[in-house]
Amino acid sequence: MLNELEVGTLVRPGPGKLQFIPLGGLGEIGKNIAALVYGNDIILIDCGLAFPEPDMPGIDLVLPDLTYLYENKDRIRGVFLTHGHEDHIGGLPYFLKQVNVPVYGLRLTLGIVELKLQEHQITLHPKSHPVEPGEVIKAGNFSVEFFRVNHSIPDATGLIIRNPVGTVIHTGDFKFDHTPVDGHVADFHKLAQLGQEGVLLLLADSTNAERPGYTPSEKTVGRALDNIISQAPGRVFVASFASQVHRVRQVVESAVRNGRHVAIVGRSMENVTHKAIELGYLDFPAGTWMDIDAILKEPAEKTLILTTGSQGEPMSALTRMSTSDHRKVEILPGDTVIISATPIPGNEKLVARTVDNLYRRGARVFYGAGTGIHVSGHACQEELKLMLNLVRPKFFAPVHGEYRHLIHHAQLARDVGVEPNHVLIGDNGNVMEFTKESANIIGQVTSGKVLVDGTGIGDVGNIVLRDRKQLSNDGILIVVVGMDSQSGLLVSGPDLVSRGFVYVRESEALLDEARHRVKTALANLEGQGLNEWSAIKSAVRDTLGRFLWEKTKRRPMILPIIMEV
Amino acid sequence: MLNELEVGTLVRPGPGKLQFIPLGGLGEIGKNIAALVYGNDIILIDCGLAFPEPDMPGIDLVLPDLTYLYENKDRIRGVFLTHGHEDHIGGLPYFLKQVNVPVYGLRLTLGIVELKLQEHQITLHPKSHPVEPGEVIKAGNFSVEFFRVNHSIPDATGLIIRNPVGTVIHTGDFKFDHTPVDGHVADFHKLAQLGQEGVLLLLADSTNAERPGYTPSEKTVGRALDNIISQAPGRVFVASFASQVHRVRQVVESAVRNGRHVAIVGRSMENVTHKAIELGYLDFPAGTWMDIDAILKEPAEKTLILTTGSQGEPMSALTRMSTSDHRKVEILPGDTVIISATPIPGNEKLVARTVDNLYRRGARVFYGAGTGIHVSGHACQEELKLMLNLVRPKFFAPVHGEYRHLIHHAQLARDVGVEPNHVLIGDNGNVMEFTKESANIIGQVTSGKVLVDGTGIGDVGNIVLRDRKQLSNDGILIVVVGMDSQSGLLVSGPDLVSRGFVYVRESEALLDEARHRVKTALANLEGQGLNEWSAIKSAVRDTLGRFLWEKTKRRPMILPIIMEV
Secondary structure, X not given: OOOOOXXXXXXXXXXXXXXXXXXXXEOOOOOOEEEEEEOOEEEEEOOOOEOOOOOOOOOOEEEEOOHHHHHOHHHEEEEEOOOOOHHHHOOHHHHHHHOOOOEEEOHHXXXXXXXXXXXXXXXXXXXXXXXXXXXXXXXXXXXXXXXXXXXXXXXXXXXEEEOOOOOEEEOOOOEOOOOOOOOOOOOHHHHHHHHHHOEEEEEEEOOOOOOOOOOOOHHHHHHHHHHHHHHOOOOEEXXXXXXXXXXXXXXXXXXXXXOOEEEEEOHHHHHHHHHHHHOOOOOOOOOOEOOHHHHOOOOHHHEEEEEOOOOOOOOOHHHHHHOOOOOOOOOOOOOEEEEOOOOOOOOHHHHHHHHHXXXXXXXXXXXXXOOOOOOOOOOOHHHHHHHHHHHOEEEEEEEOEOHHXXXXXXXXXXXXXXXXXXXXXXXXXXXXXXXXOOEEEEEEOOOOEEEEEOOEEOOOOHHHHHHHHHHHHHOXXXXXXXXXXXXXXXXXXXXXXXXXXXOHHXXXXXXXXXXXXXXXXXXXXXHOOOOOHHHHXXXXXXXXXXXXXXXXXXXXXXXXXXXXX | XXXXXXXXXOOOOOOOOEEEEEEEOEOOOOOXXXXXXXXXXXXXXOOOOEOOOOOOOOOOEEEEOOHHHHHOXXXXXXXXXXXXXXXXXXXXXXXXXXXXXXXXXXXXXXXXXXXXXXXXXXXXXXXXXXXXXOOEEEEOOEEEEEEEOEOOOOOXXXXXXXXXXXXXXXXXXXXXXXXXXXXXXXXXXXXXXXXXXXXXXXXXXOOOOOOOOOOOXXXXXXXXXXXXXXXXXXXXXXXXXXXXHHHHHHHHHHHHXXXXXXXXXXXXXXXXXXXXXXXXXXXXXXXXXXOHHHHOOOOHHHEEEEEOXXXXXXXXXXXXXXXXXXXXXXXXXXXXXXXXXXXXXXXXXXXXXXXXXXXXXXXXXXXXXXXXOOOOOOOOHHHHHHHHHXXXXXXXXXXXXXXXXXXXXXXXXXXXXXXXXXXXXXXXXXXXXXXXXXXXXXXXXXXXXXXXXXXXXXXXXXXXXXXXXXXXXXXXXXXXXXXXXXOOOEEEEEEEEEEOOOOHHHOHHHHHHHHHHHHHHHHHHHHOOOXXXXXXXXXXXXXXXXXXXXXXXXXXXXXXXXXXX
């Protein structure tokens, strides 16, 4: 049972106790961030954001609610980043504006963070620095060591977090790739050694916990892409995630092998690729790279264009090219387009629409499951079991996944022999407390979503969203009446204005009748000597609401406005 | 090249010419309807509707634009229905209100149609009647014969449409199931015989044209379900499509085998199941069926509840049960829930949310690919090739699918030897004209979408939708000013009212400043002697739009309202 602590209470574990507090990423996809607490010290693992759900119209980004951290900011010793994806680093600019603490991560991770902080015009705490795998960072009672894992971005790591209660391993986002593109195999030996020594707690990525088997190597994608690129008759377009540097590297290598120049279209692809080149993670052999204007003058079969838009995002380069809406490039018959990604849940229809549009323009299109042109960056069940068996943790908590993923991952842990009551399935804000011998969820701190809309952070909440949803379903009908401020008598109106409700020019009779109904209702009120604004407003809402539902079976927002004149 | 006919022009093929005019279902999923035209005669194949896309907020249903048919209503000889799914029959009530012609289909198909027409309080044309496979209906110059195919509903058929130009075969929605639940194997012999005799044109279902291999038999689902049901410790819930009568039958059979009573929860499941029982397509052995109130009093392991909500629809029975929002039933620990369906594209997140909620309530949940508890109702590539090779059509047009499906299906046809220029990839509204020797797209008639919102049909168009989208993204800001009708001077306001923009109580300073900006702008106008409404309105829009964008990076709809007093 939960011992509910008052929300926002300062929680400080007693001696010999370690707390793990996930503040995002559990029971959801995105905004991964968690705190580890020992005595007076707090360290953070990642600081991500999420993208809005369909029921959040107009919202740009979703941040985790970090009230707990802001109330304990003096105790935070640093942020440890497992890798450079948005759902792990995207919340940093917002967090660092409140709490400027040192940030640690591998070289590419910090490189991408710096790109992001530049946009927000902030700089890293001076103690921040890139670390190497094996390097140990002291942070109060914690010492943190980074170890390599494989994932869909270079420099992905897990963390070994030593503290007086016992060793904690956080996998970060991971898979095991035995033939990684950069040669950096995950550090099996370190994990095996830790498993020998004894691990208190394993926190592991649950994304693919529903999927049996193994995730194939990224190298298999390189071969599948090369196969298509080598046989393409004309131009080749490859859309992928900008941060998938290994994918980009394999595409560039294939282009070179097949005598094609490479241009890049799409801002995020340009930014990340330049950063990766600058830091030595990517190499364009001399003469390979070309400006987009130049490459369009080359023979089609000598060109390859790397681009964004693998999720069918409406403003992305590929989407625009597929609808002749791009400033410089349009897709033409004979082009080959490779969408080297799978749709993120929720984006399926956008991707399908892009594929349809590409076909309509006469392109050959490669996409979707079974083509070998994409693999996941996350471990499937066999890999998750391998991680569990290498580490042999005393306690286990699945992280990074929706609730069903956590459930499946917990079952895998029990299957390989973790004691059932040593497996904790938590939720954001849970305070999981560990001693050398016990694990319990002892309480709850504030957690949740902070919505970003334009420059506003947190000023759009449930009321505004509810209004937006009502407005989008049936529109709005505004009823304006003028009232004499002395006598309280109605002197003008009612005037009706609607938006998003019906097409006004074709609904004049309906709106005339509505106006008439309001007029009658207001006259009745006046007859009864009622002229309080609240009475007038509810008479307008009731009369119109009923009338419009009856006539149209719609429920527009009805907004009475009384003007005193 | 298209020879563009004027939209809405009456098109009448010359002697020896047959026209096929799809009015829905090509380049989209849903609202399947097509016309075949010979001389003065038109027959219709199906009359479906579609469900709204995410960019159609507030819309309930999408109908095909049937202007072409309404302009040629005297020539329509009948509607031939291939099966009873919404995307093939859902448009009928709307169409029949305009054009009351005979409707033909197999017994269950017409049974479901009648359920639907009752809701709309209309009855079928007296010449309508249920037909048997092999029966031939004369309709002007056409004679139409129904033949059995397999699909995810009983009584699914294709059509053999004989006419003076040549035989046309329309597959309807189909797969080949060698071990169908009802024993009705698709009519291979008829297809083979027609292939021998010579077929002018094949029109075939393209839904799964991207998928290699074969769709498994519906019987395999029965075995997978039985496996789960026989091992379930407590109550079993099975969610499926109401019209999947074969699935329902297999669930009931498994319940009987395992000593469980069966109750039904969910209006559409109740309606269709009762109709199927009434027509003899389904049988509940004595003592099996129970009322929901009664079954809840039985021991858990003696009960099974059939329900709707396999798509995670927010108002459906399963969704409500999973959130304790159902009037009678809630999911409890120990319950087993089987979601016997795959998410329709666009519903993935809703289904995932339902699964998560079921797990949160402690249920065992079976769902998703690889579990064997669902199979598609549509033919995969090997079946599509078999259909093509049996029928050996002279001309081929893929129907029923998004554009990429049509493209893939066309390629399959070329692969099995249909002459490339005998394969027509069309679009809704295309007039495809066939002689014994040629096939061409010769023009275009009106086609498109008619949106249904509440009782309104077609009164929500692009302007209203655009407004709804803007309202949902950033809300609305209404600016009311009172103007003296004599002097043209502003006498009250500006008053600002917002909805869905910012949370007003926390944004008073912003709105105060906005009011001040408007006031200044209006004073400037007055100073210049400008008091036309249009000038005032655009000053309000420009001033506020700029100010709010600068401060919030949002673009609410700005609605100036001037009251004359």
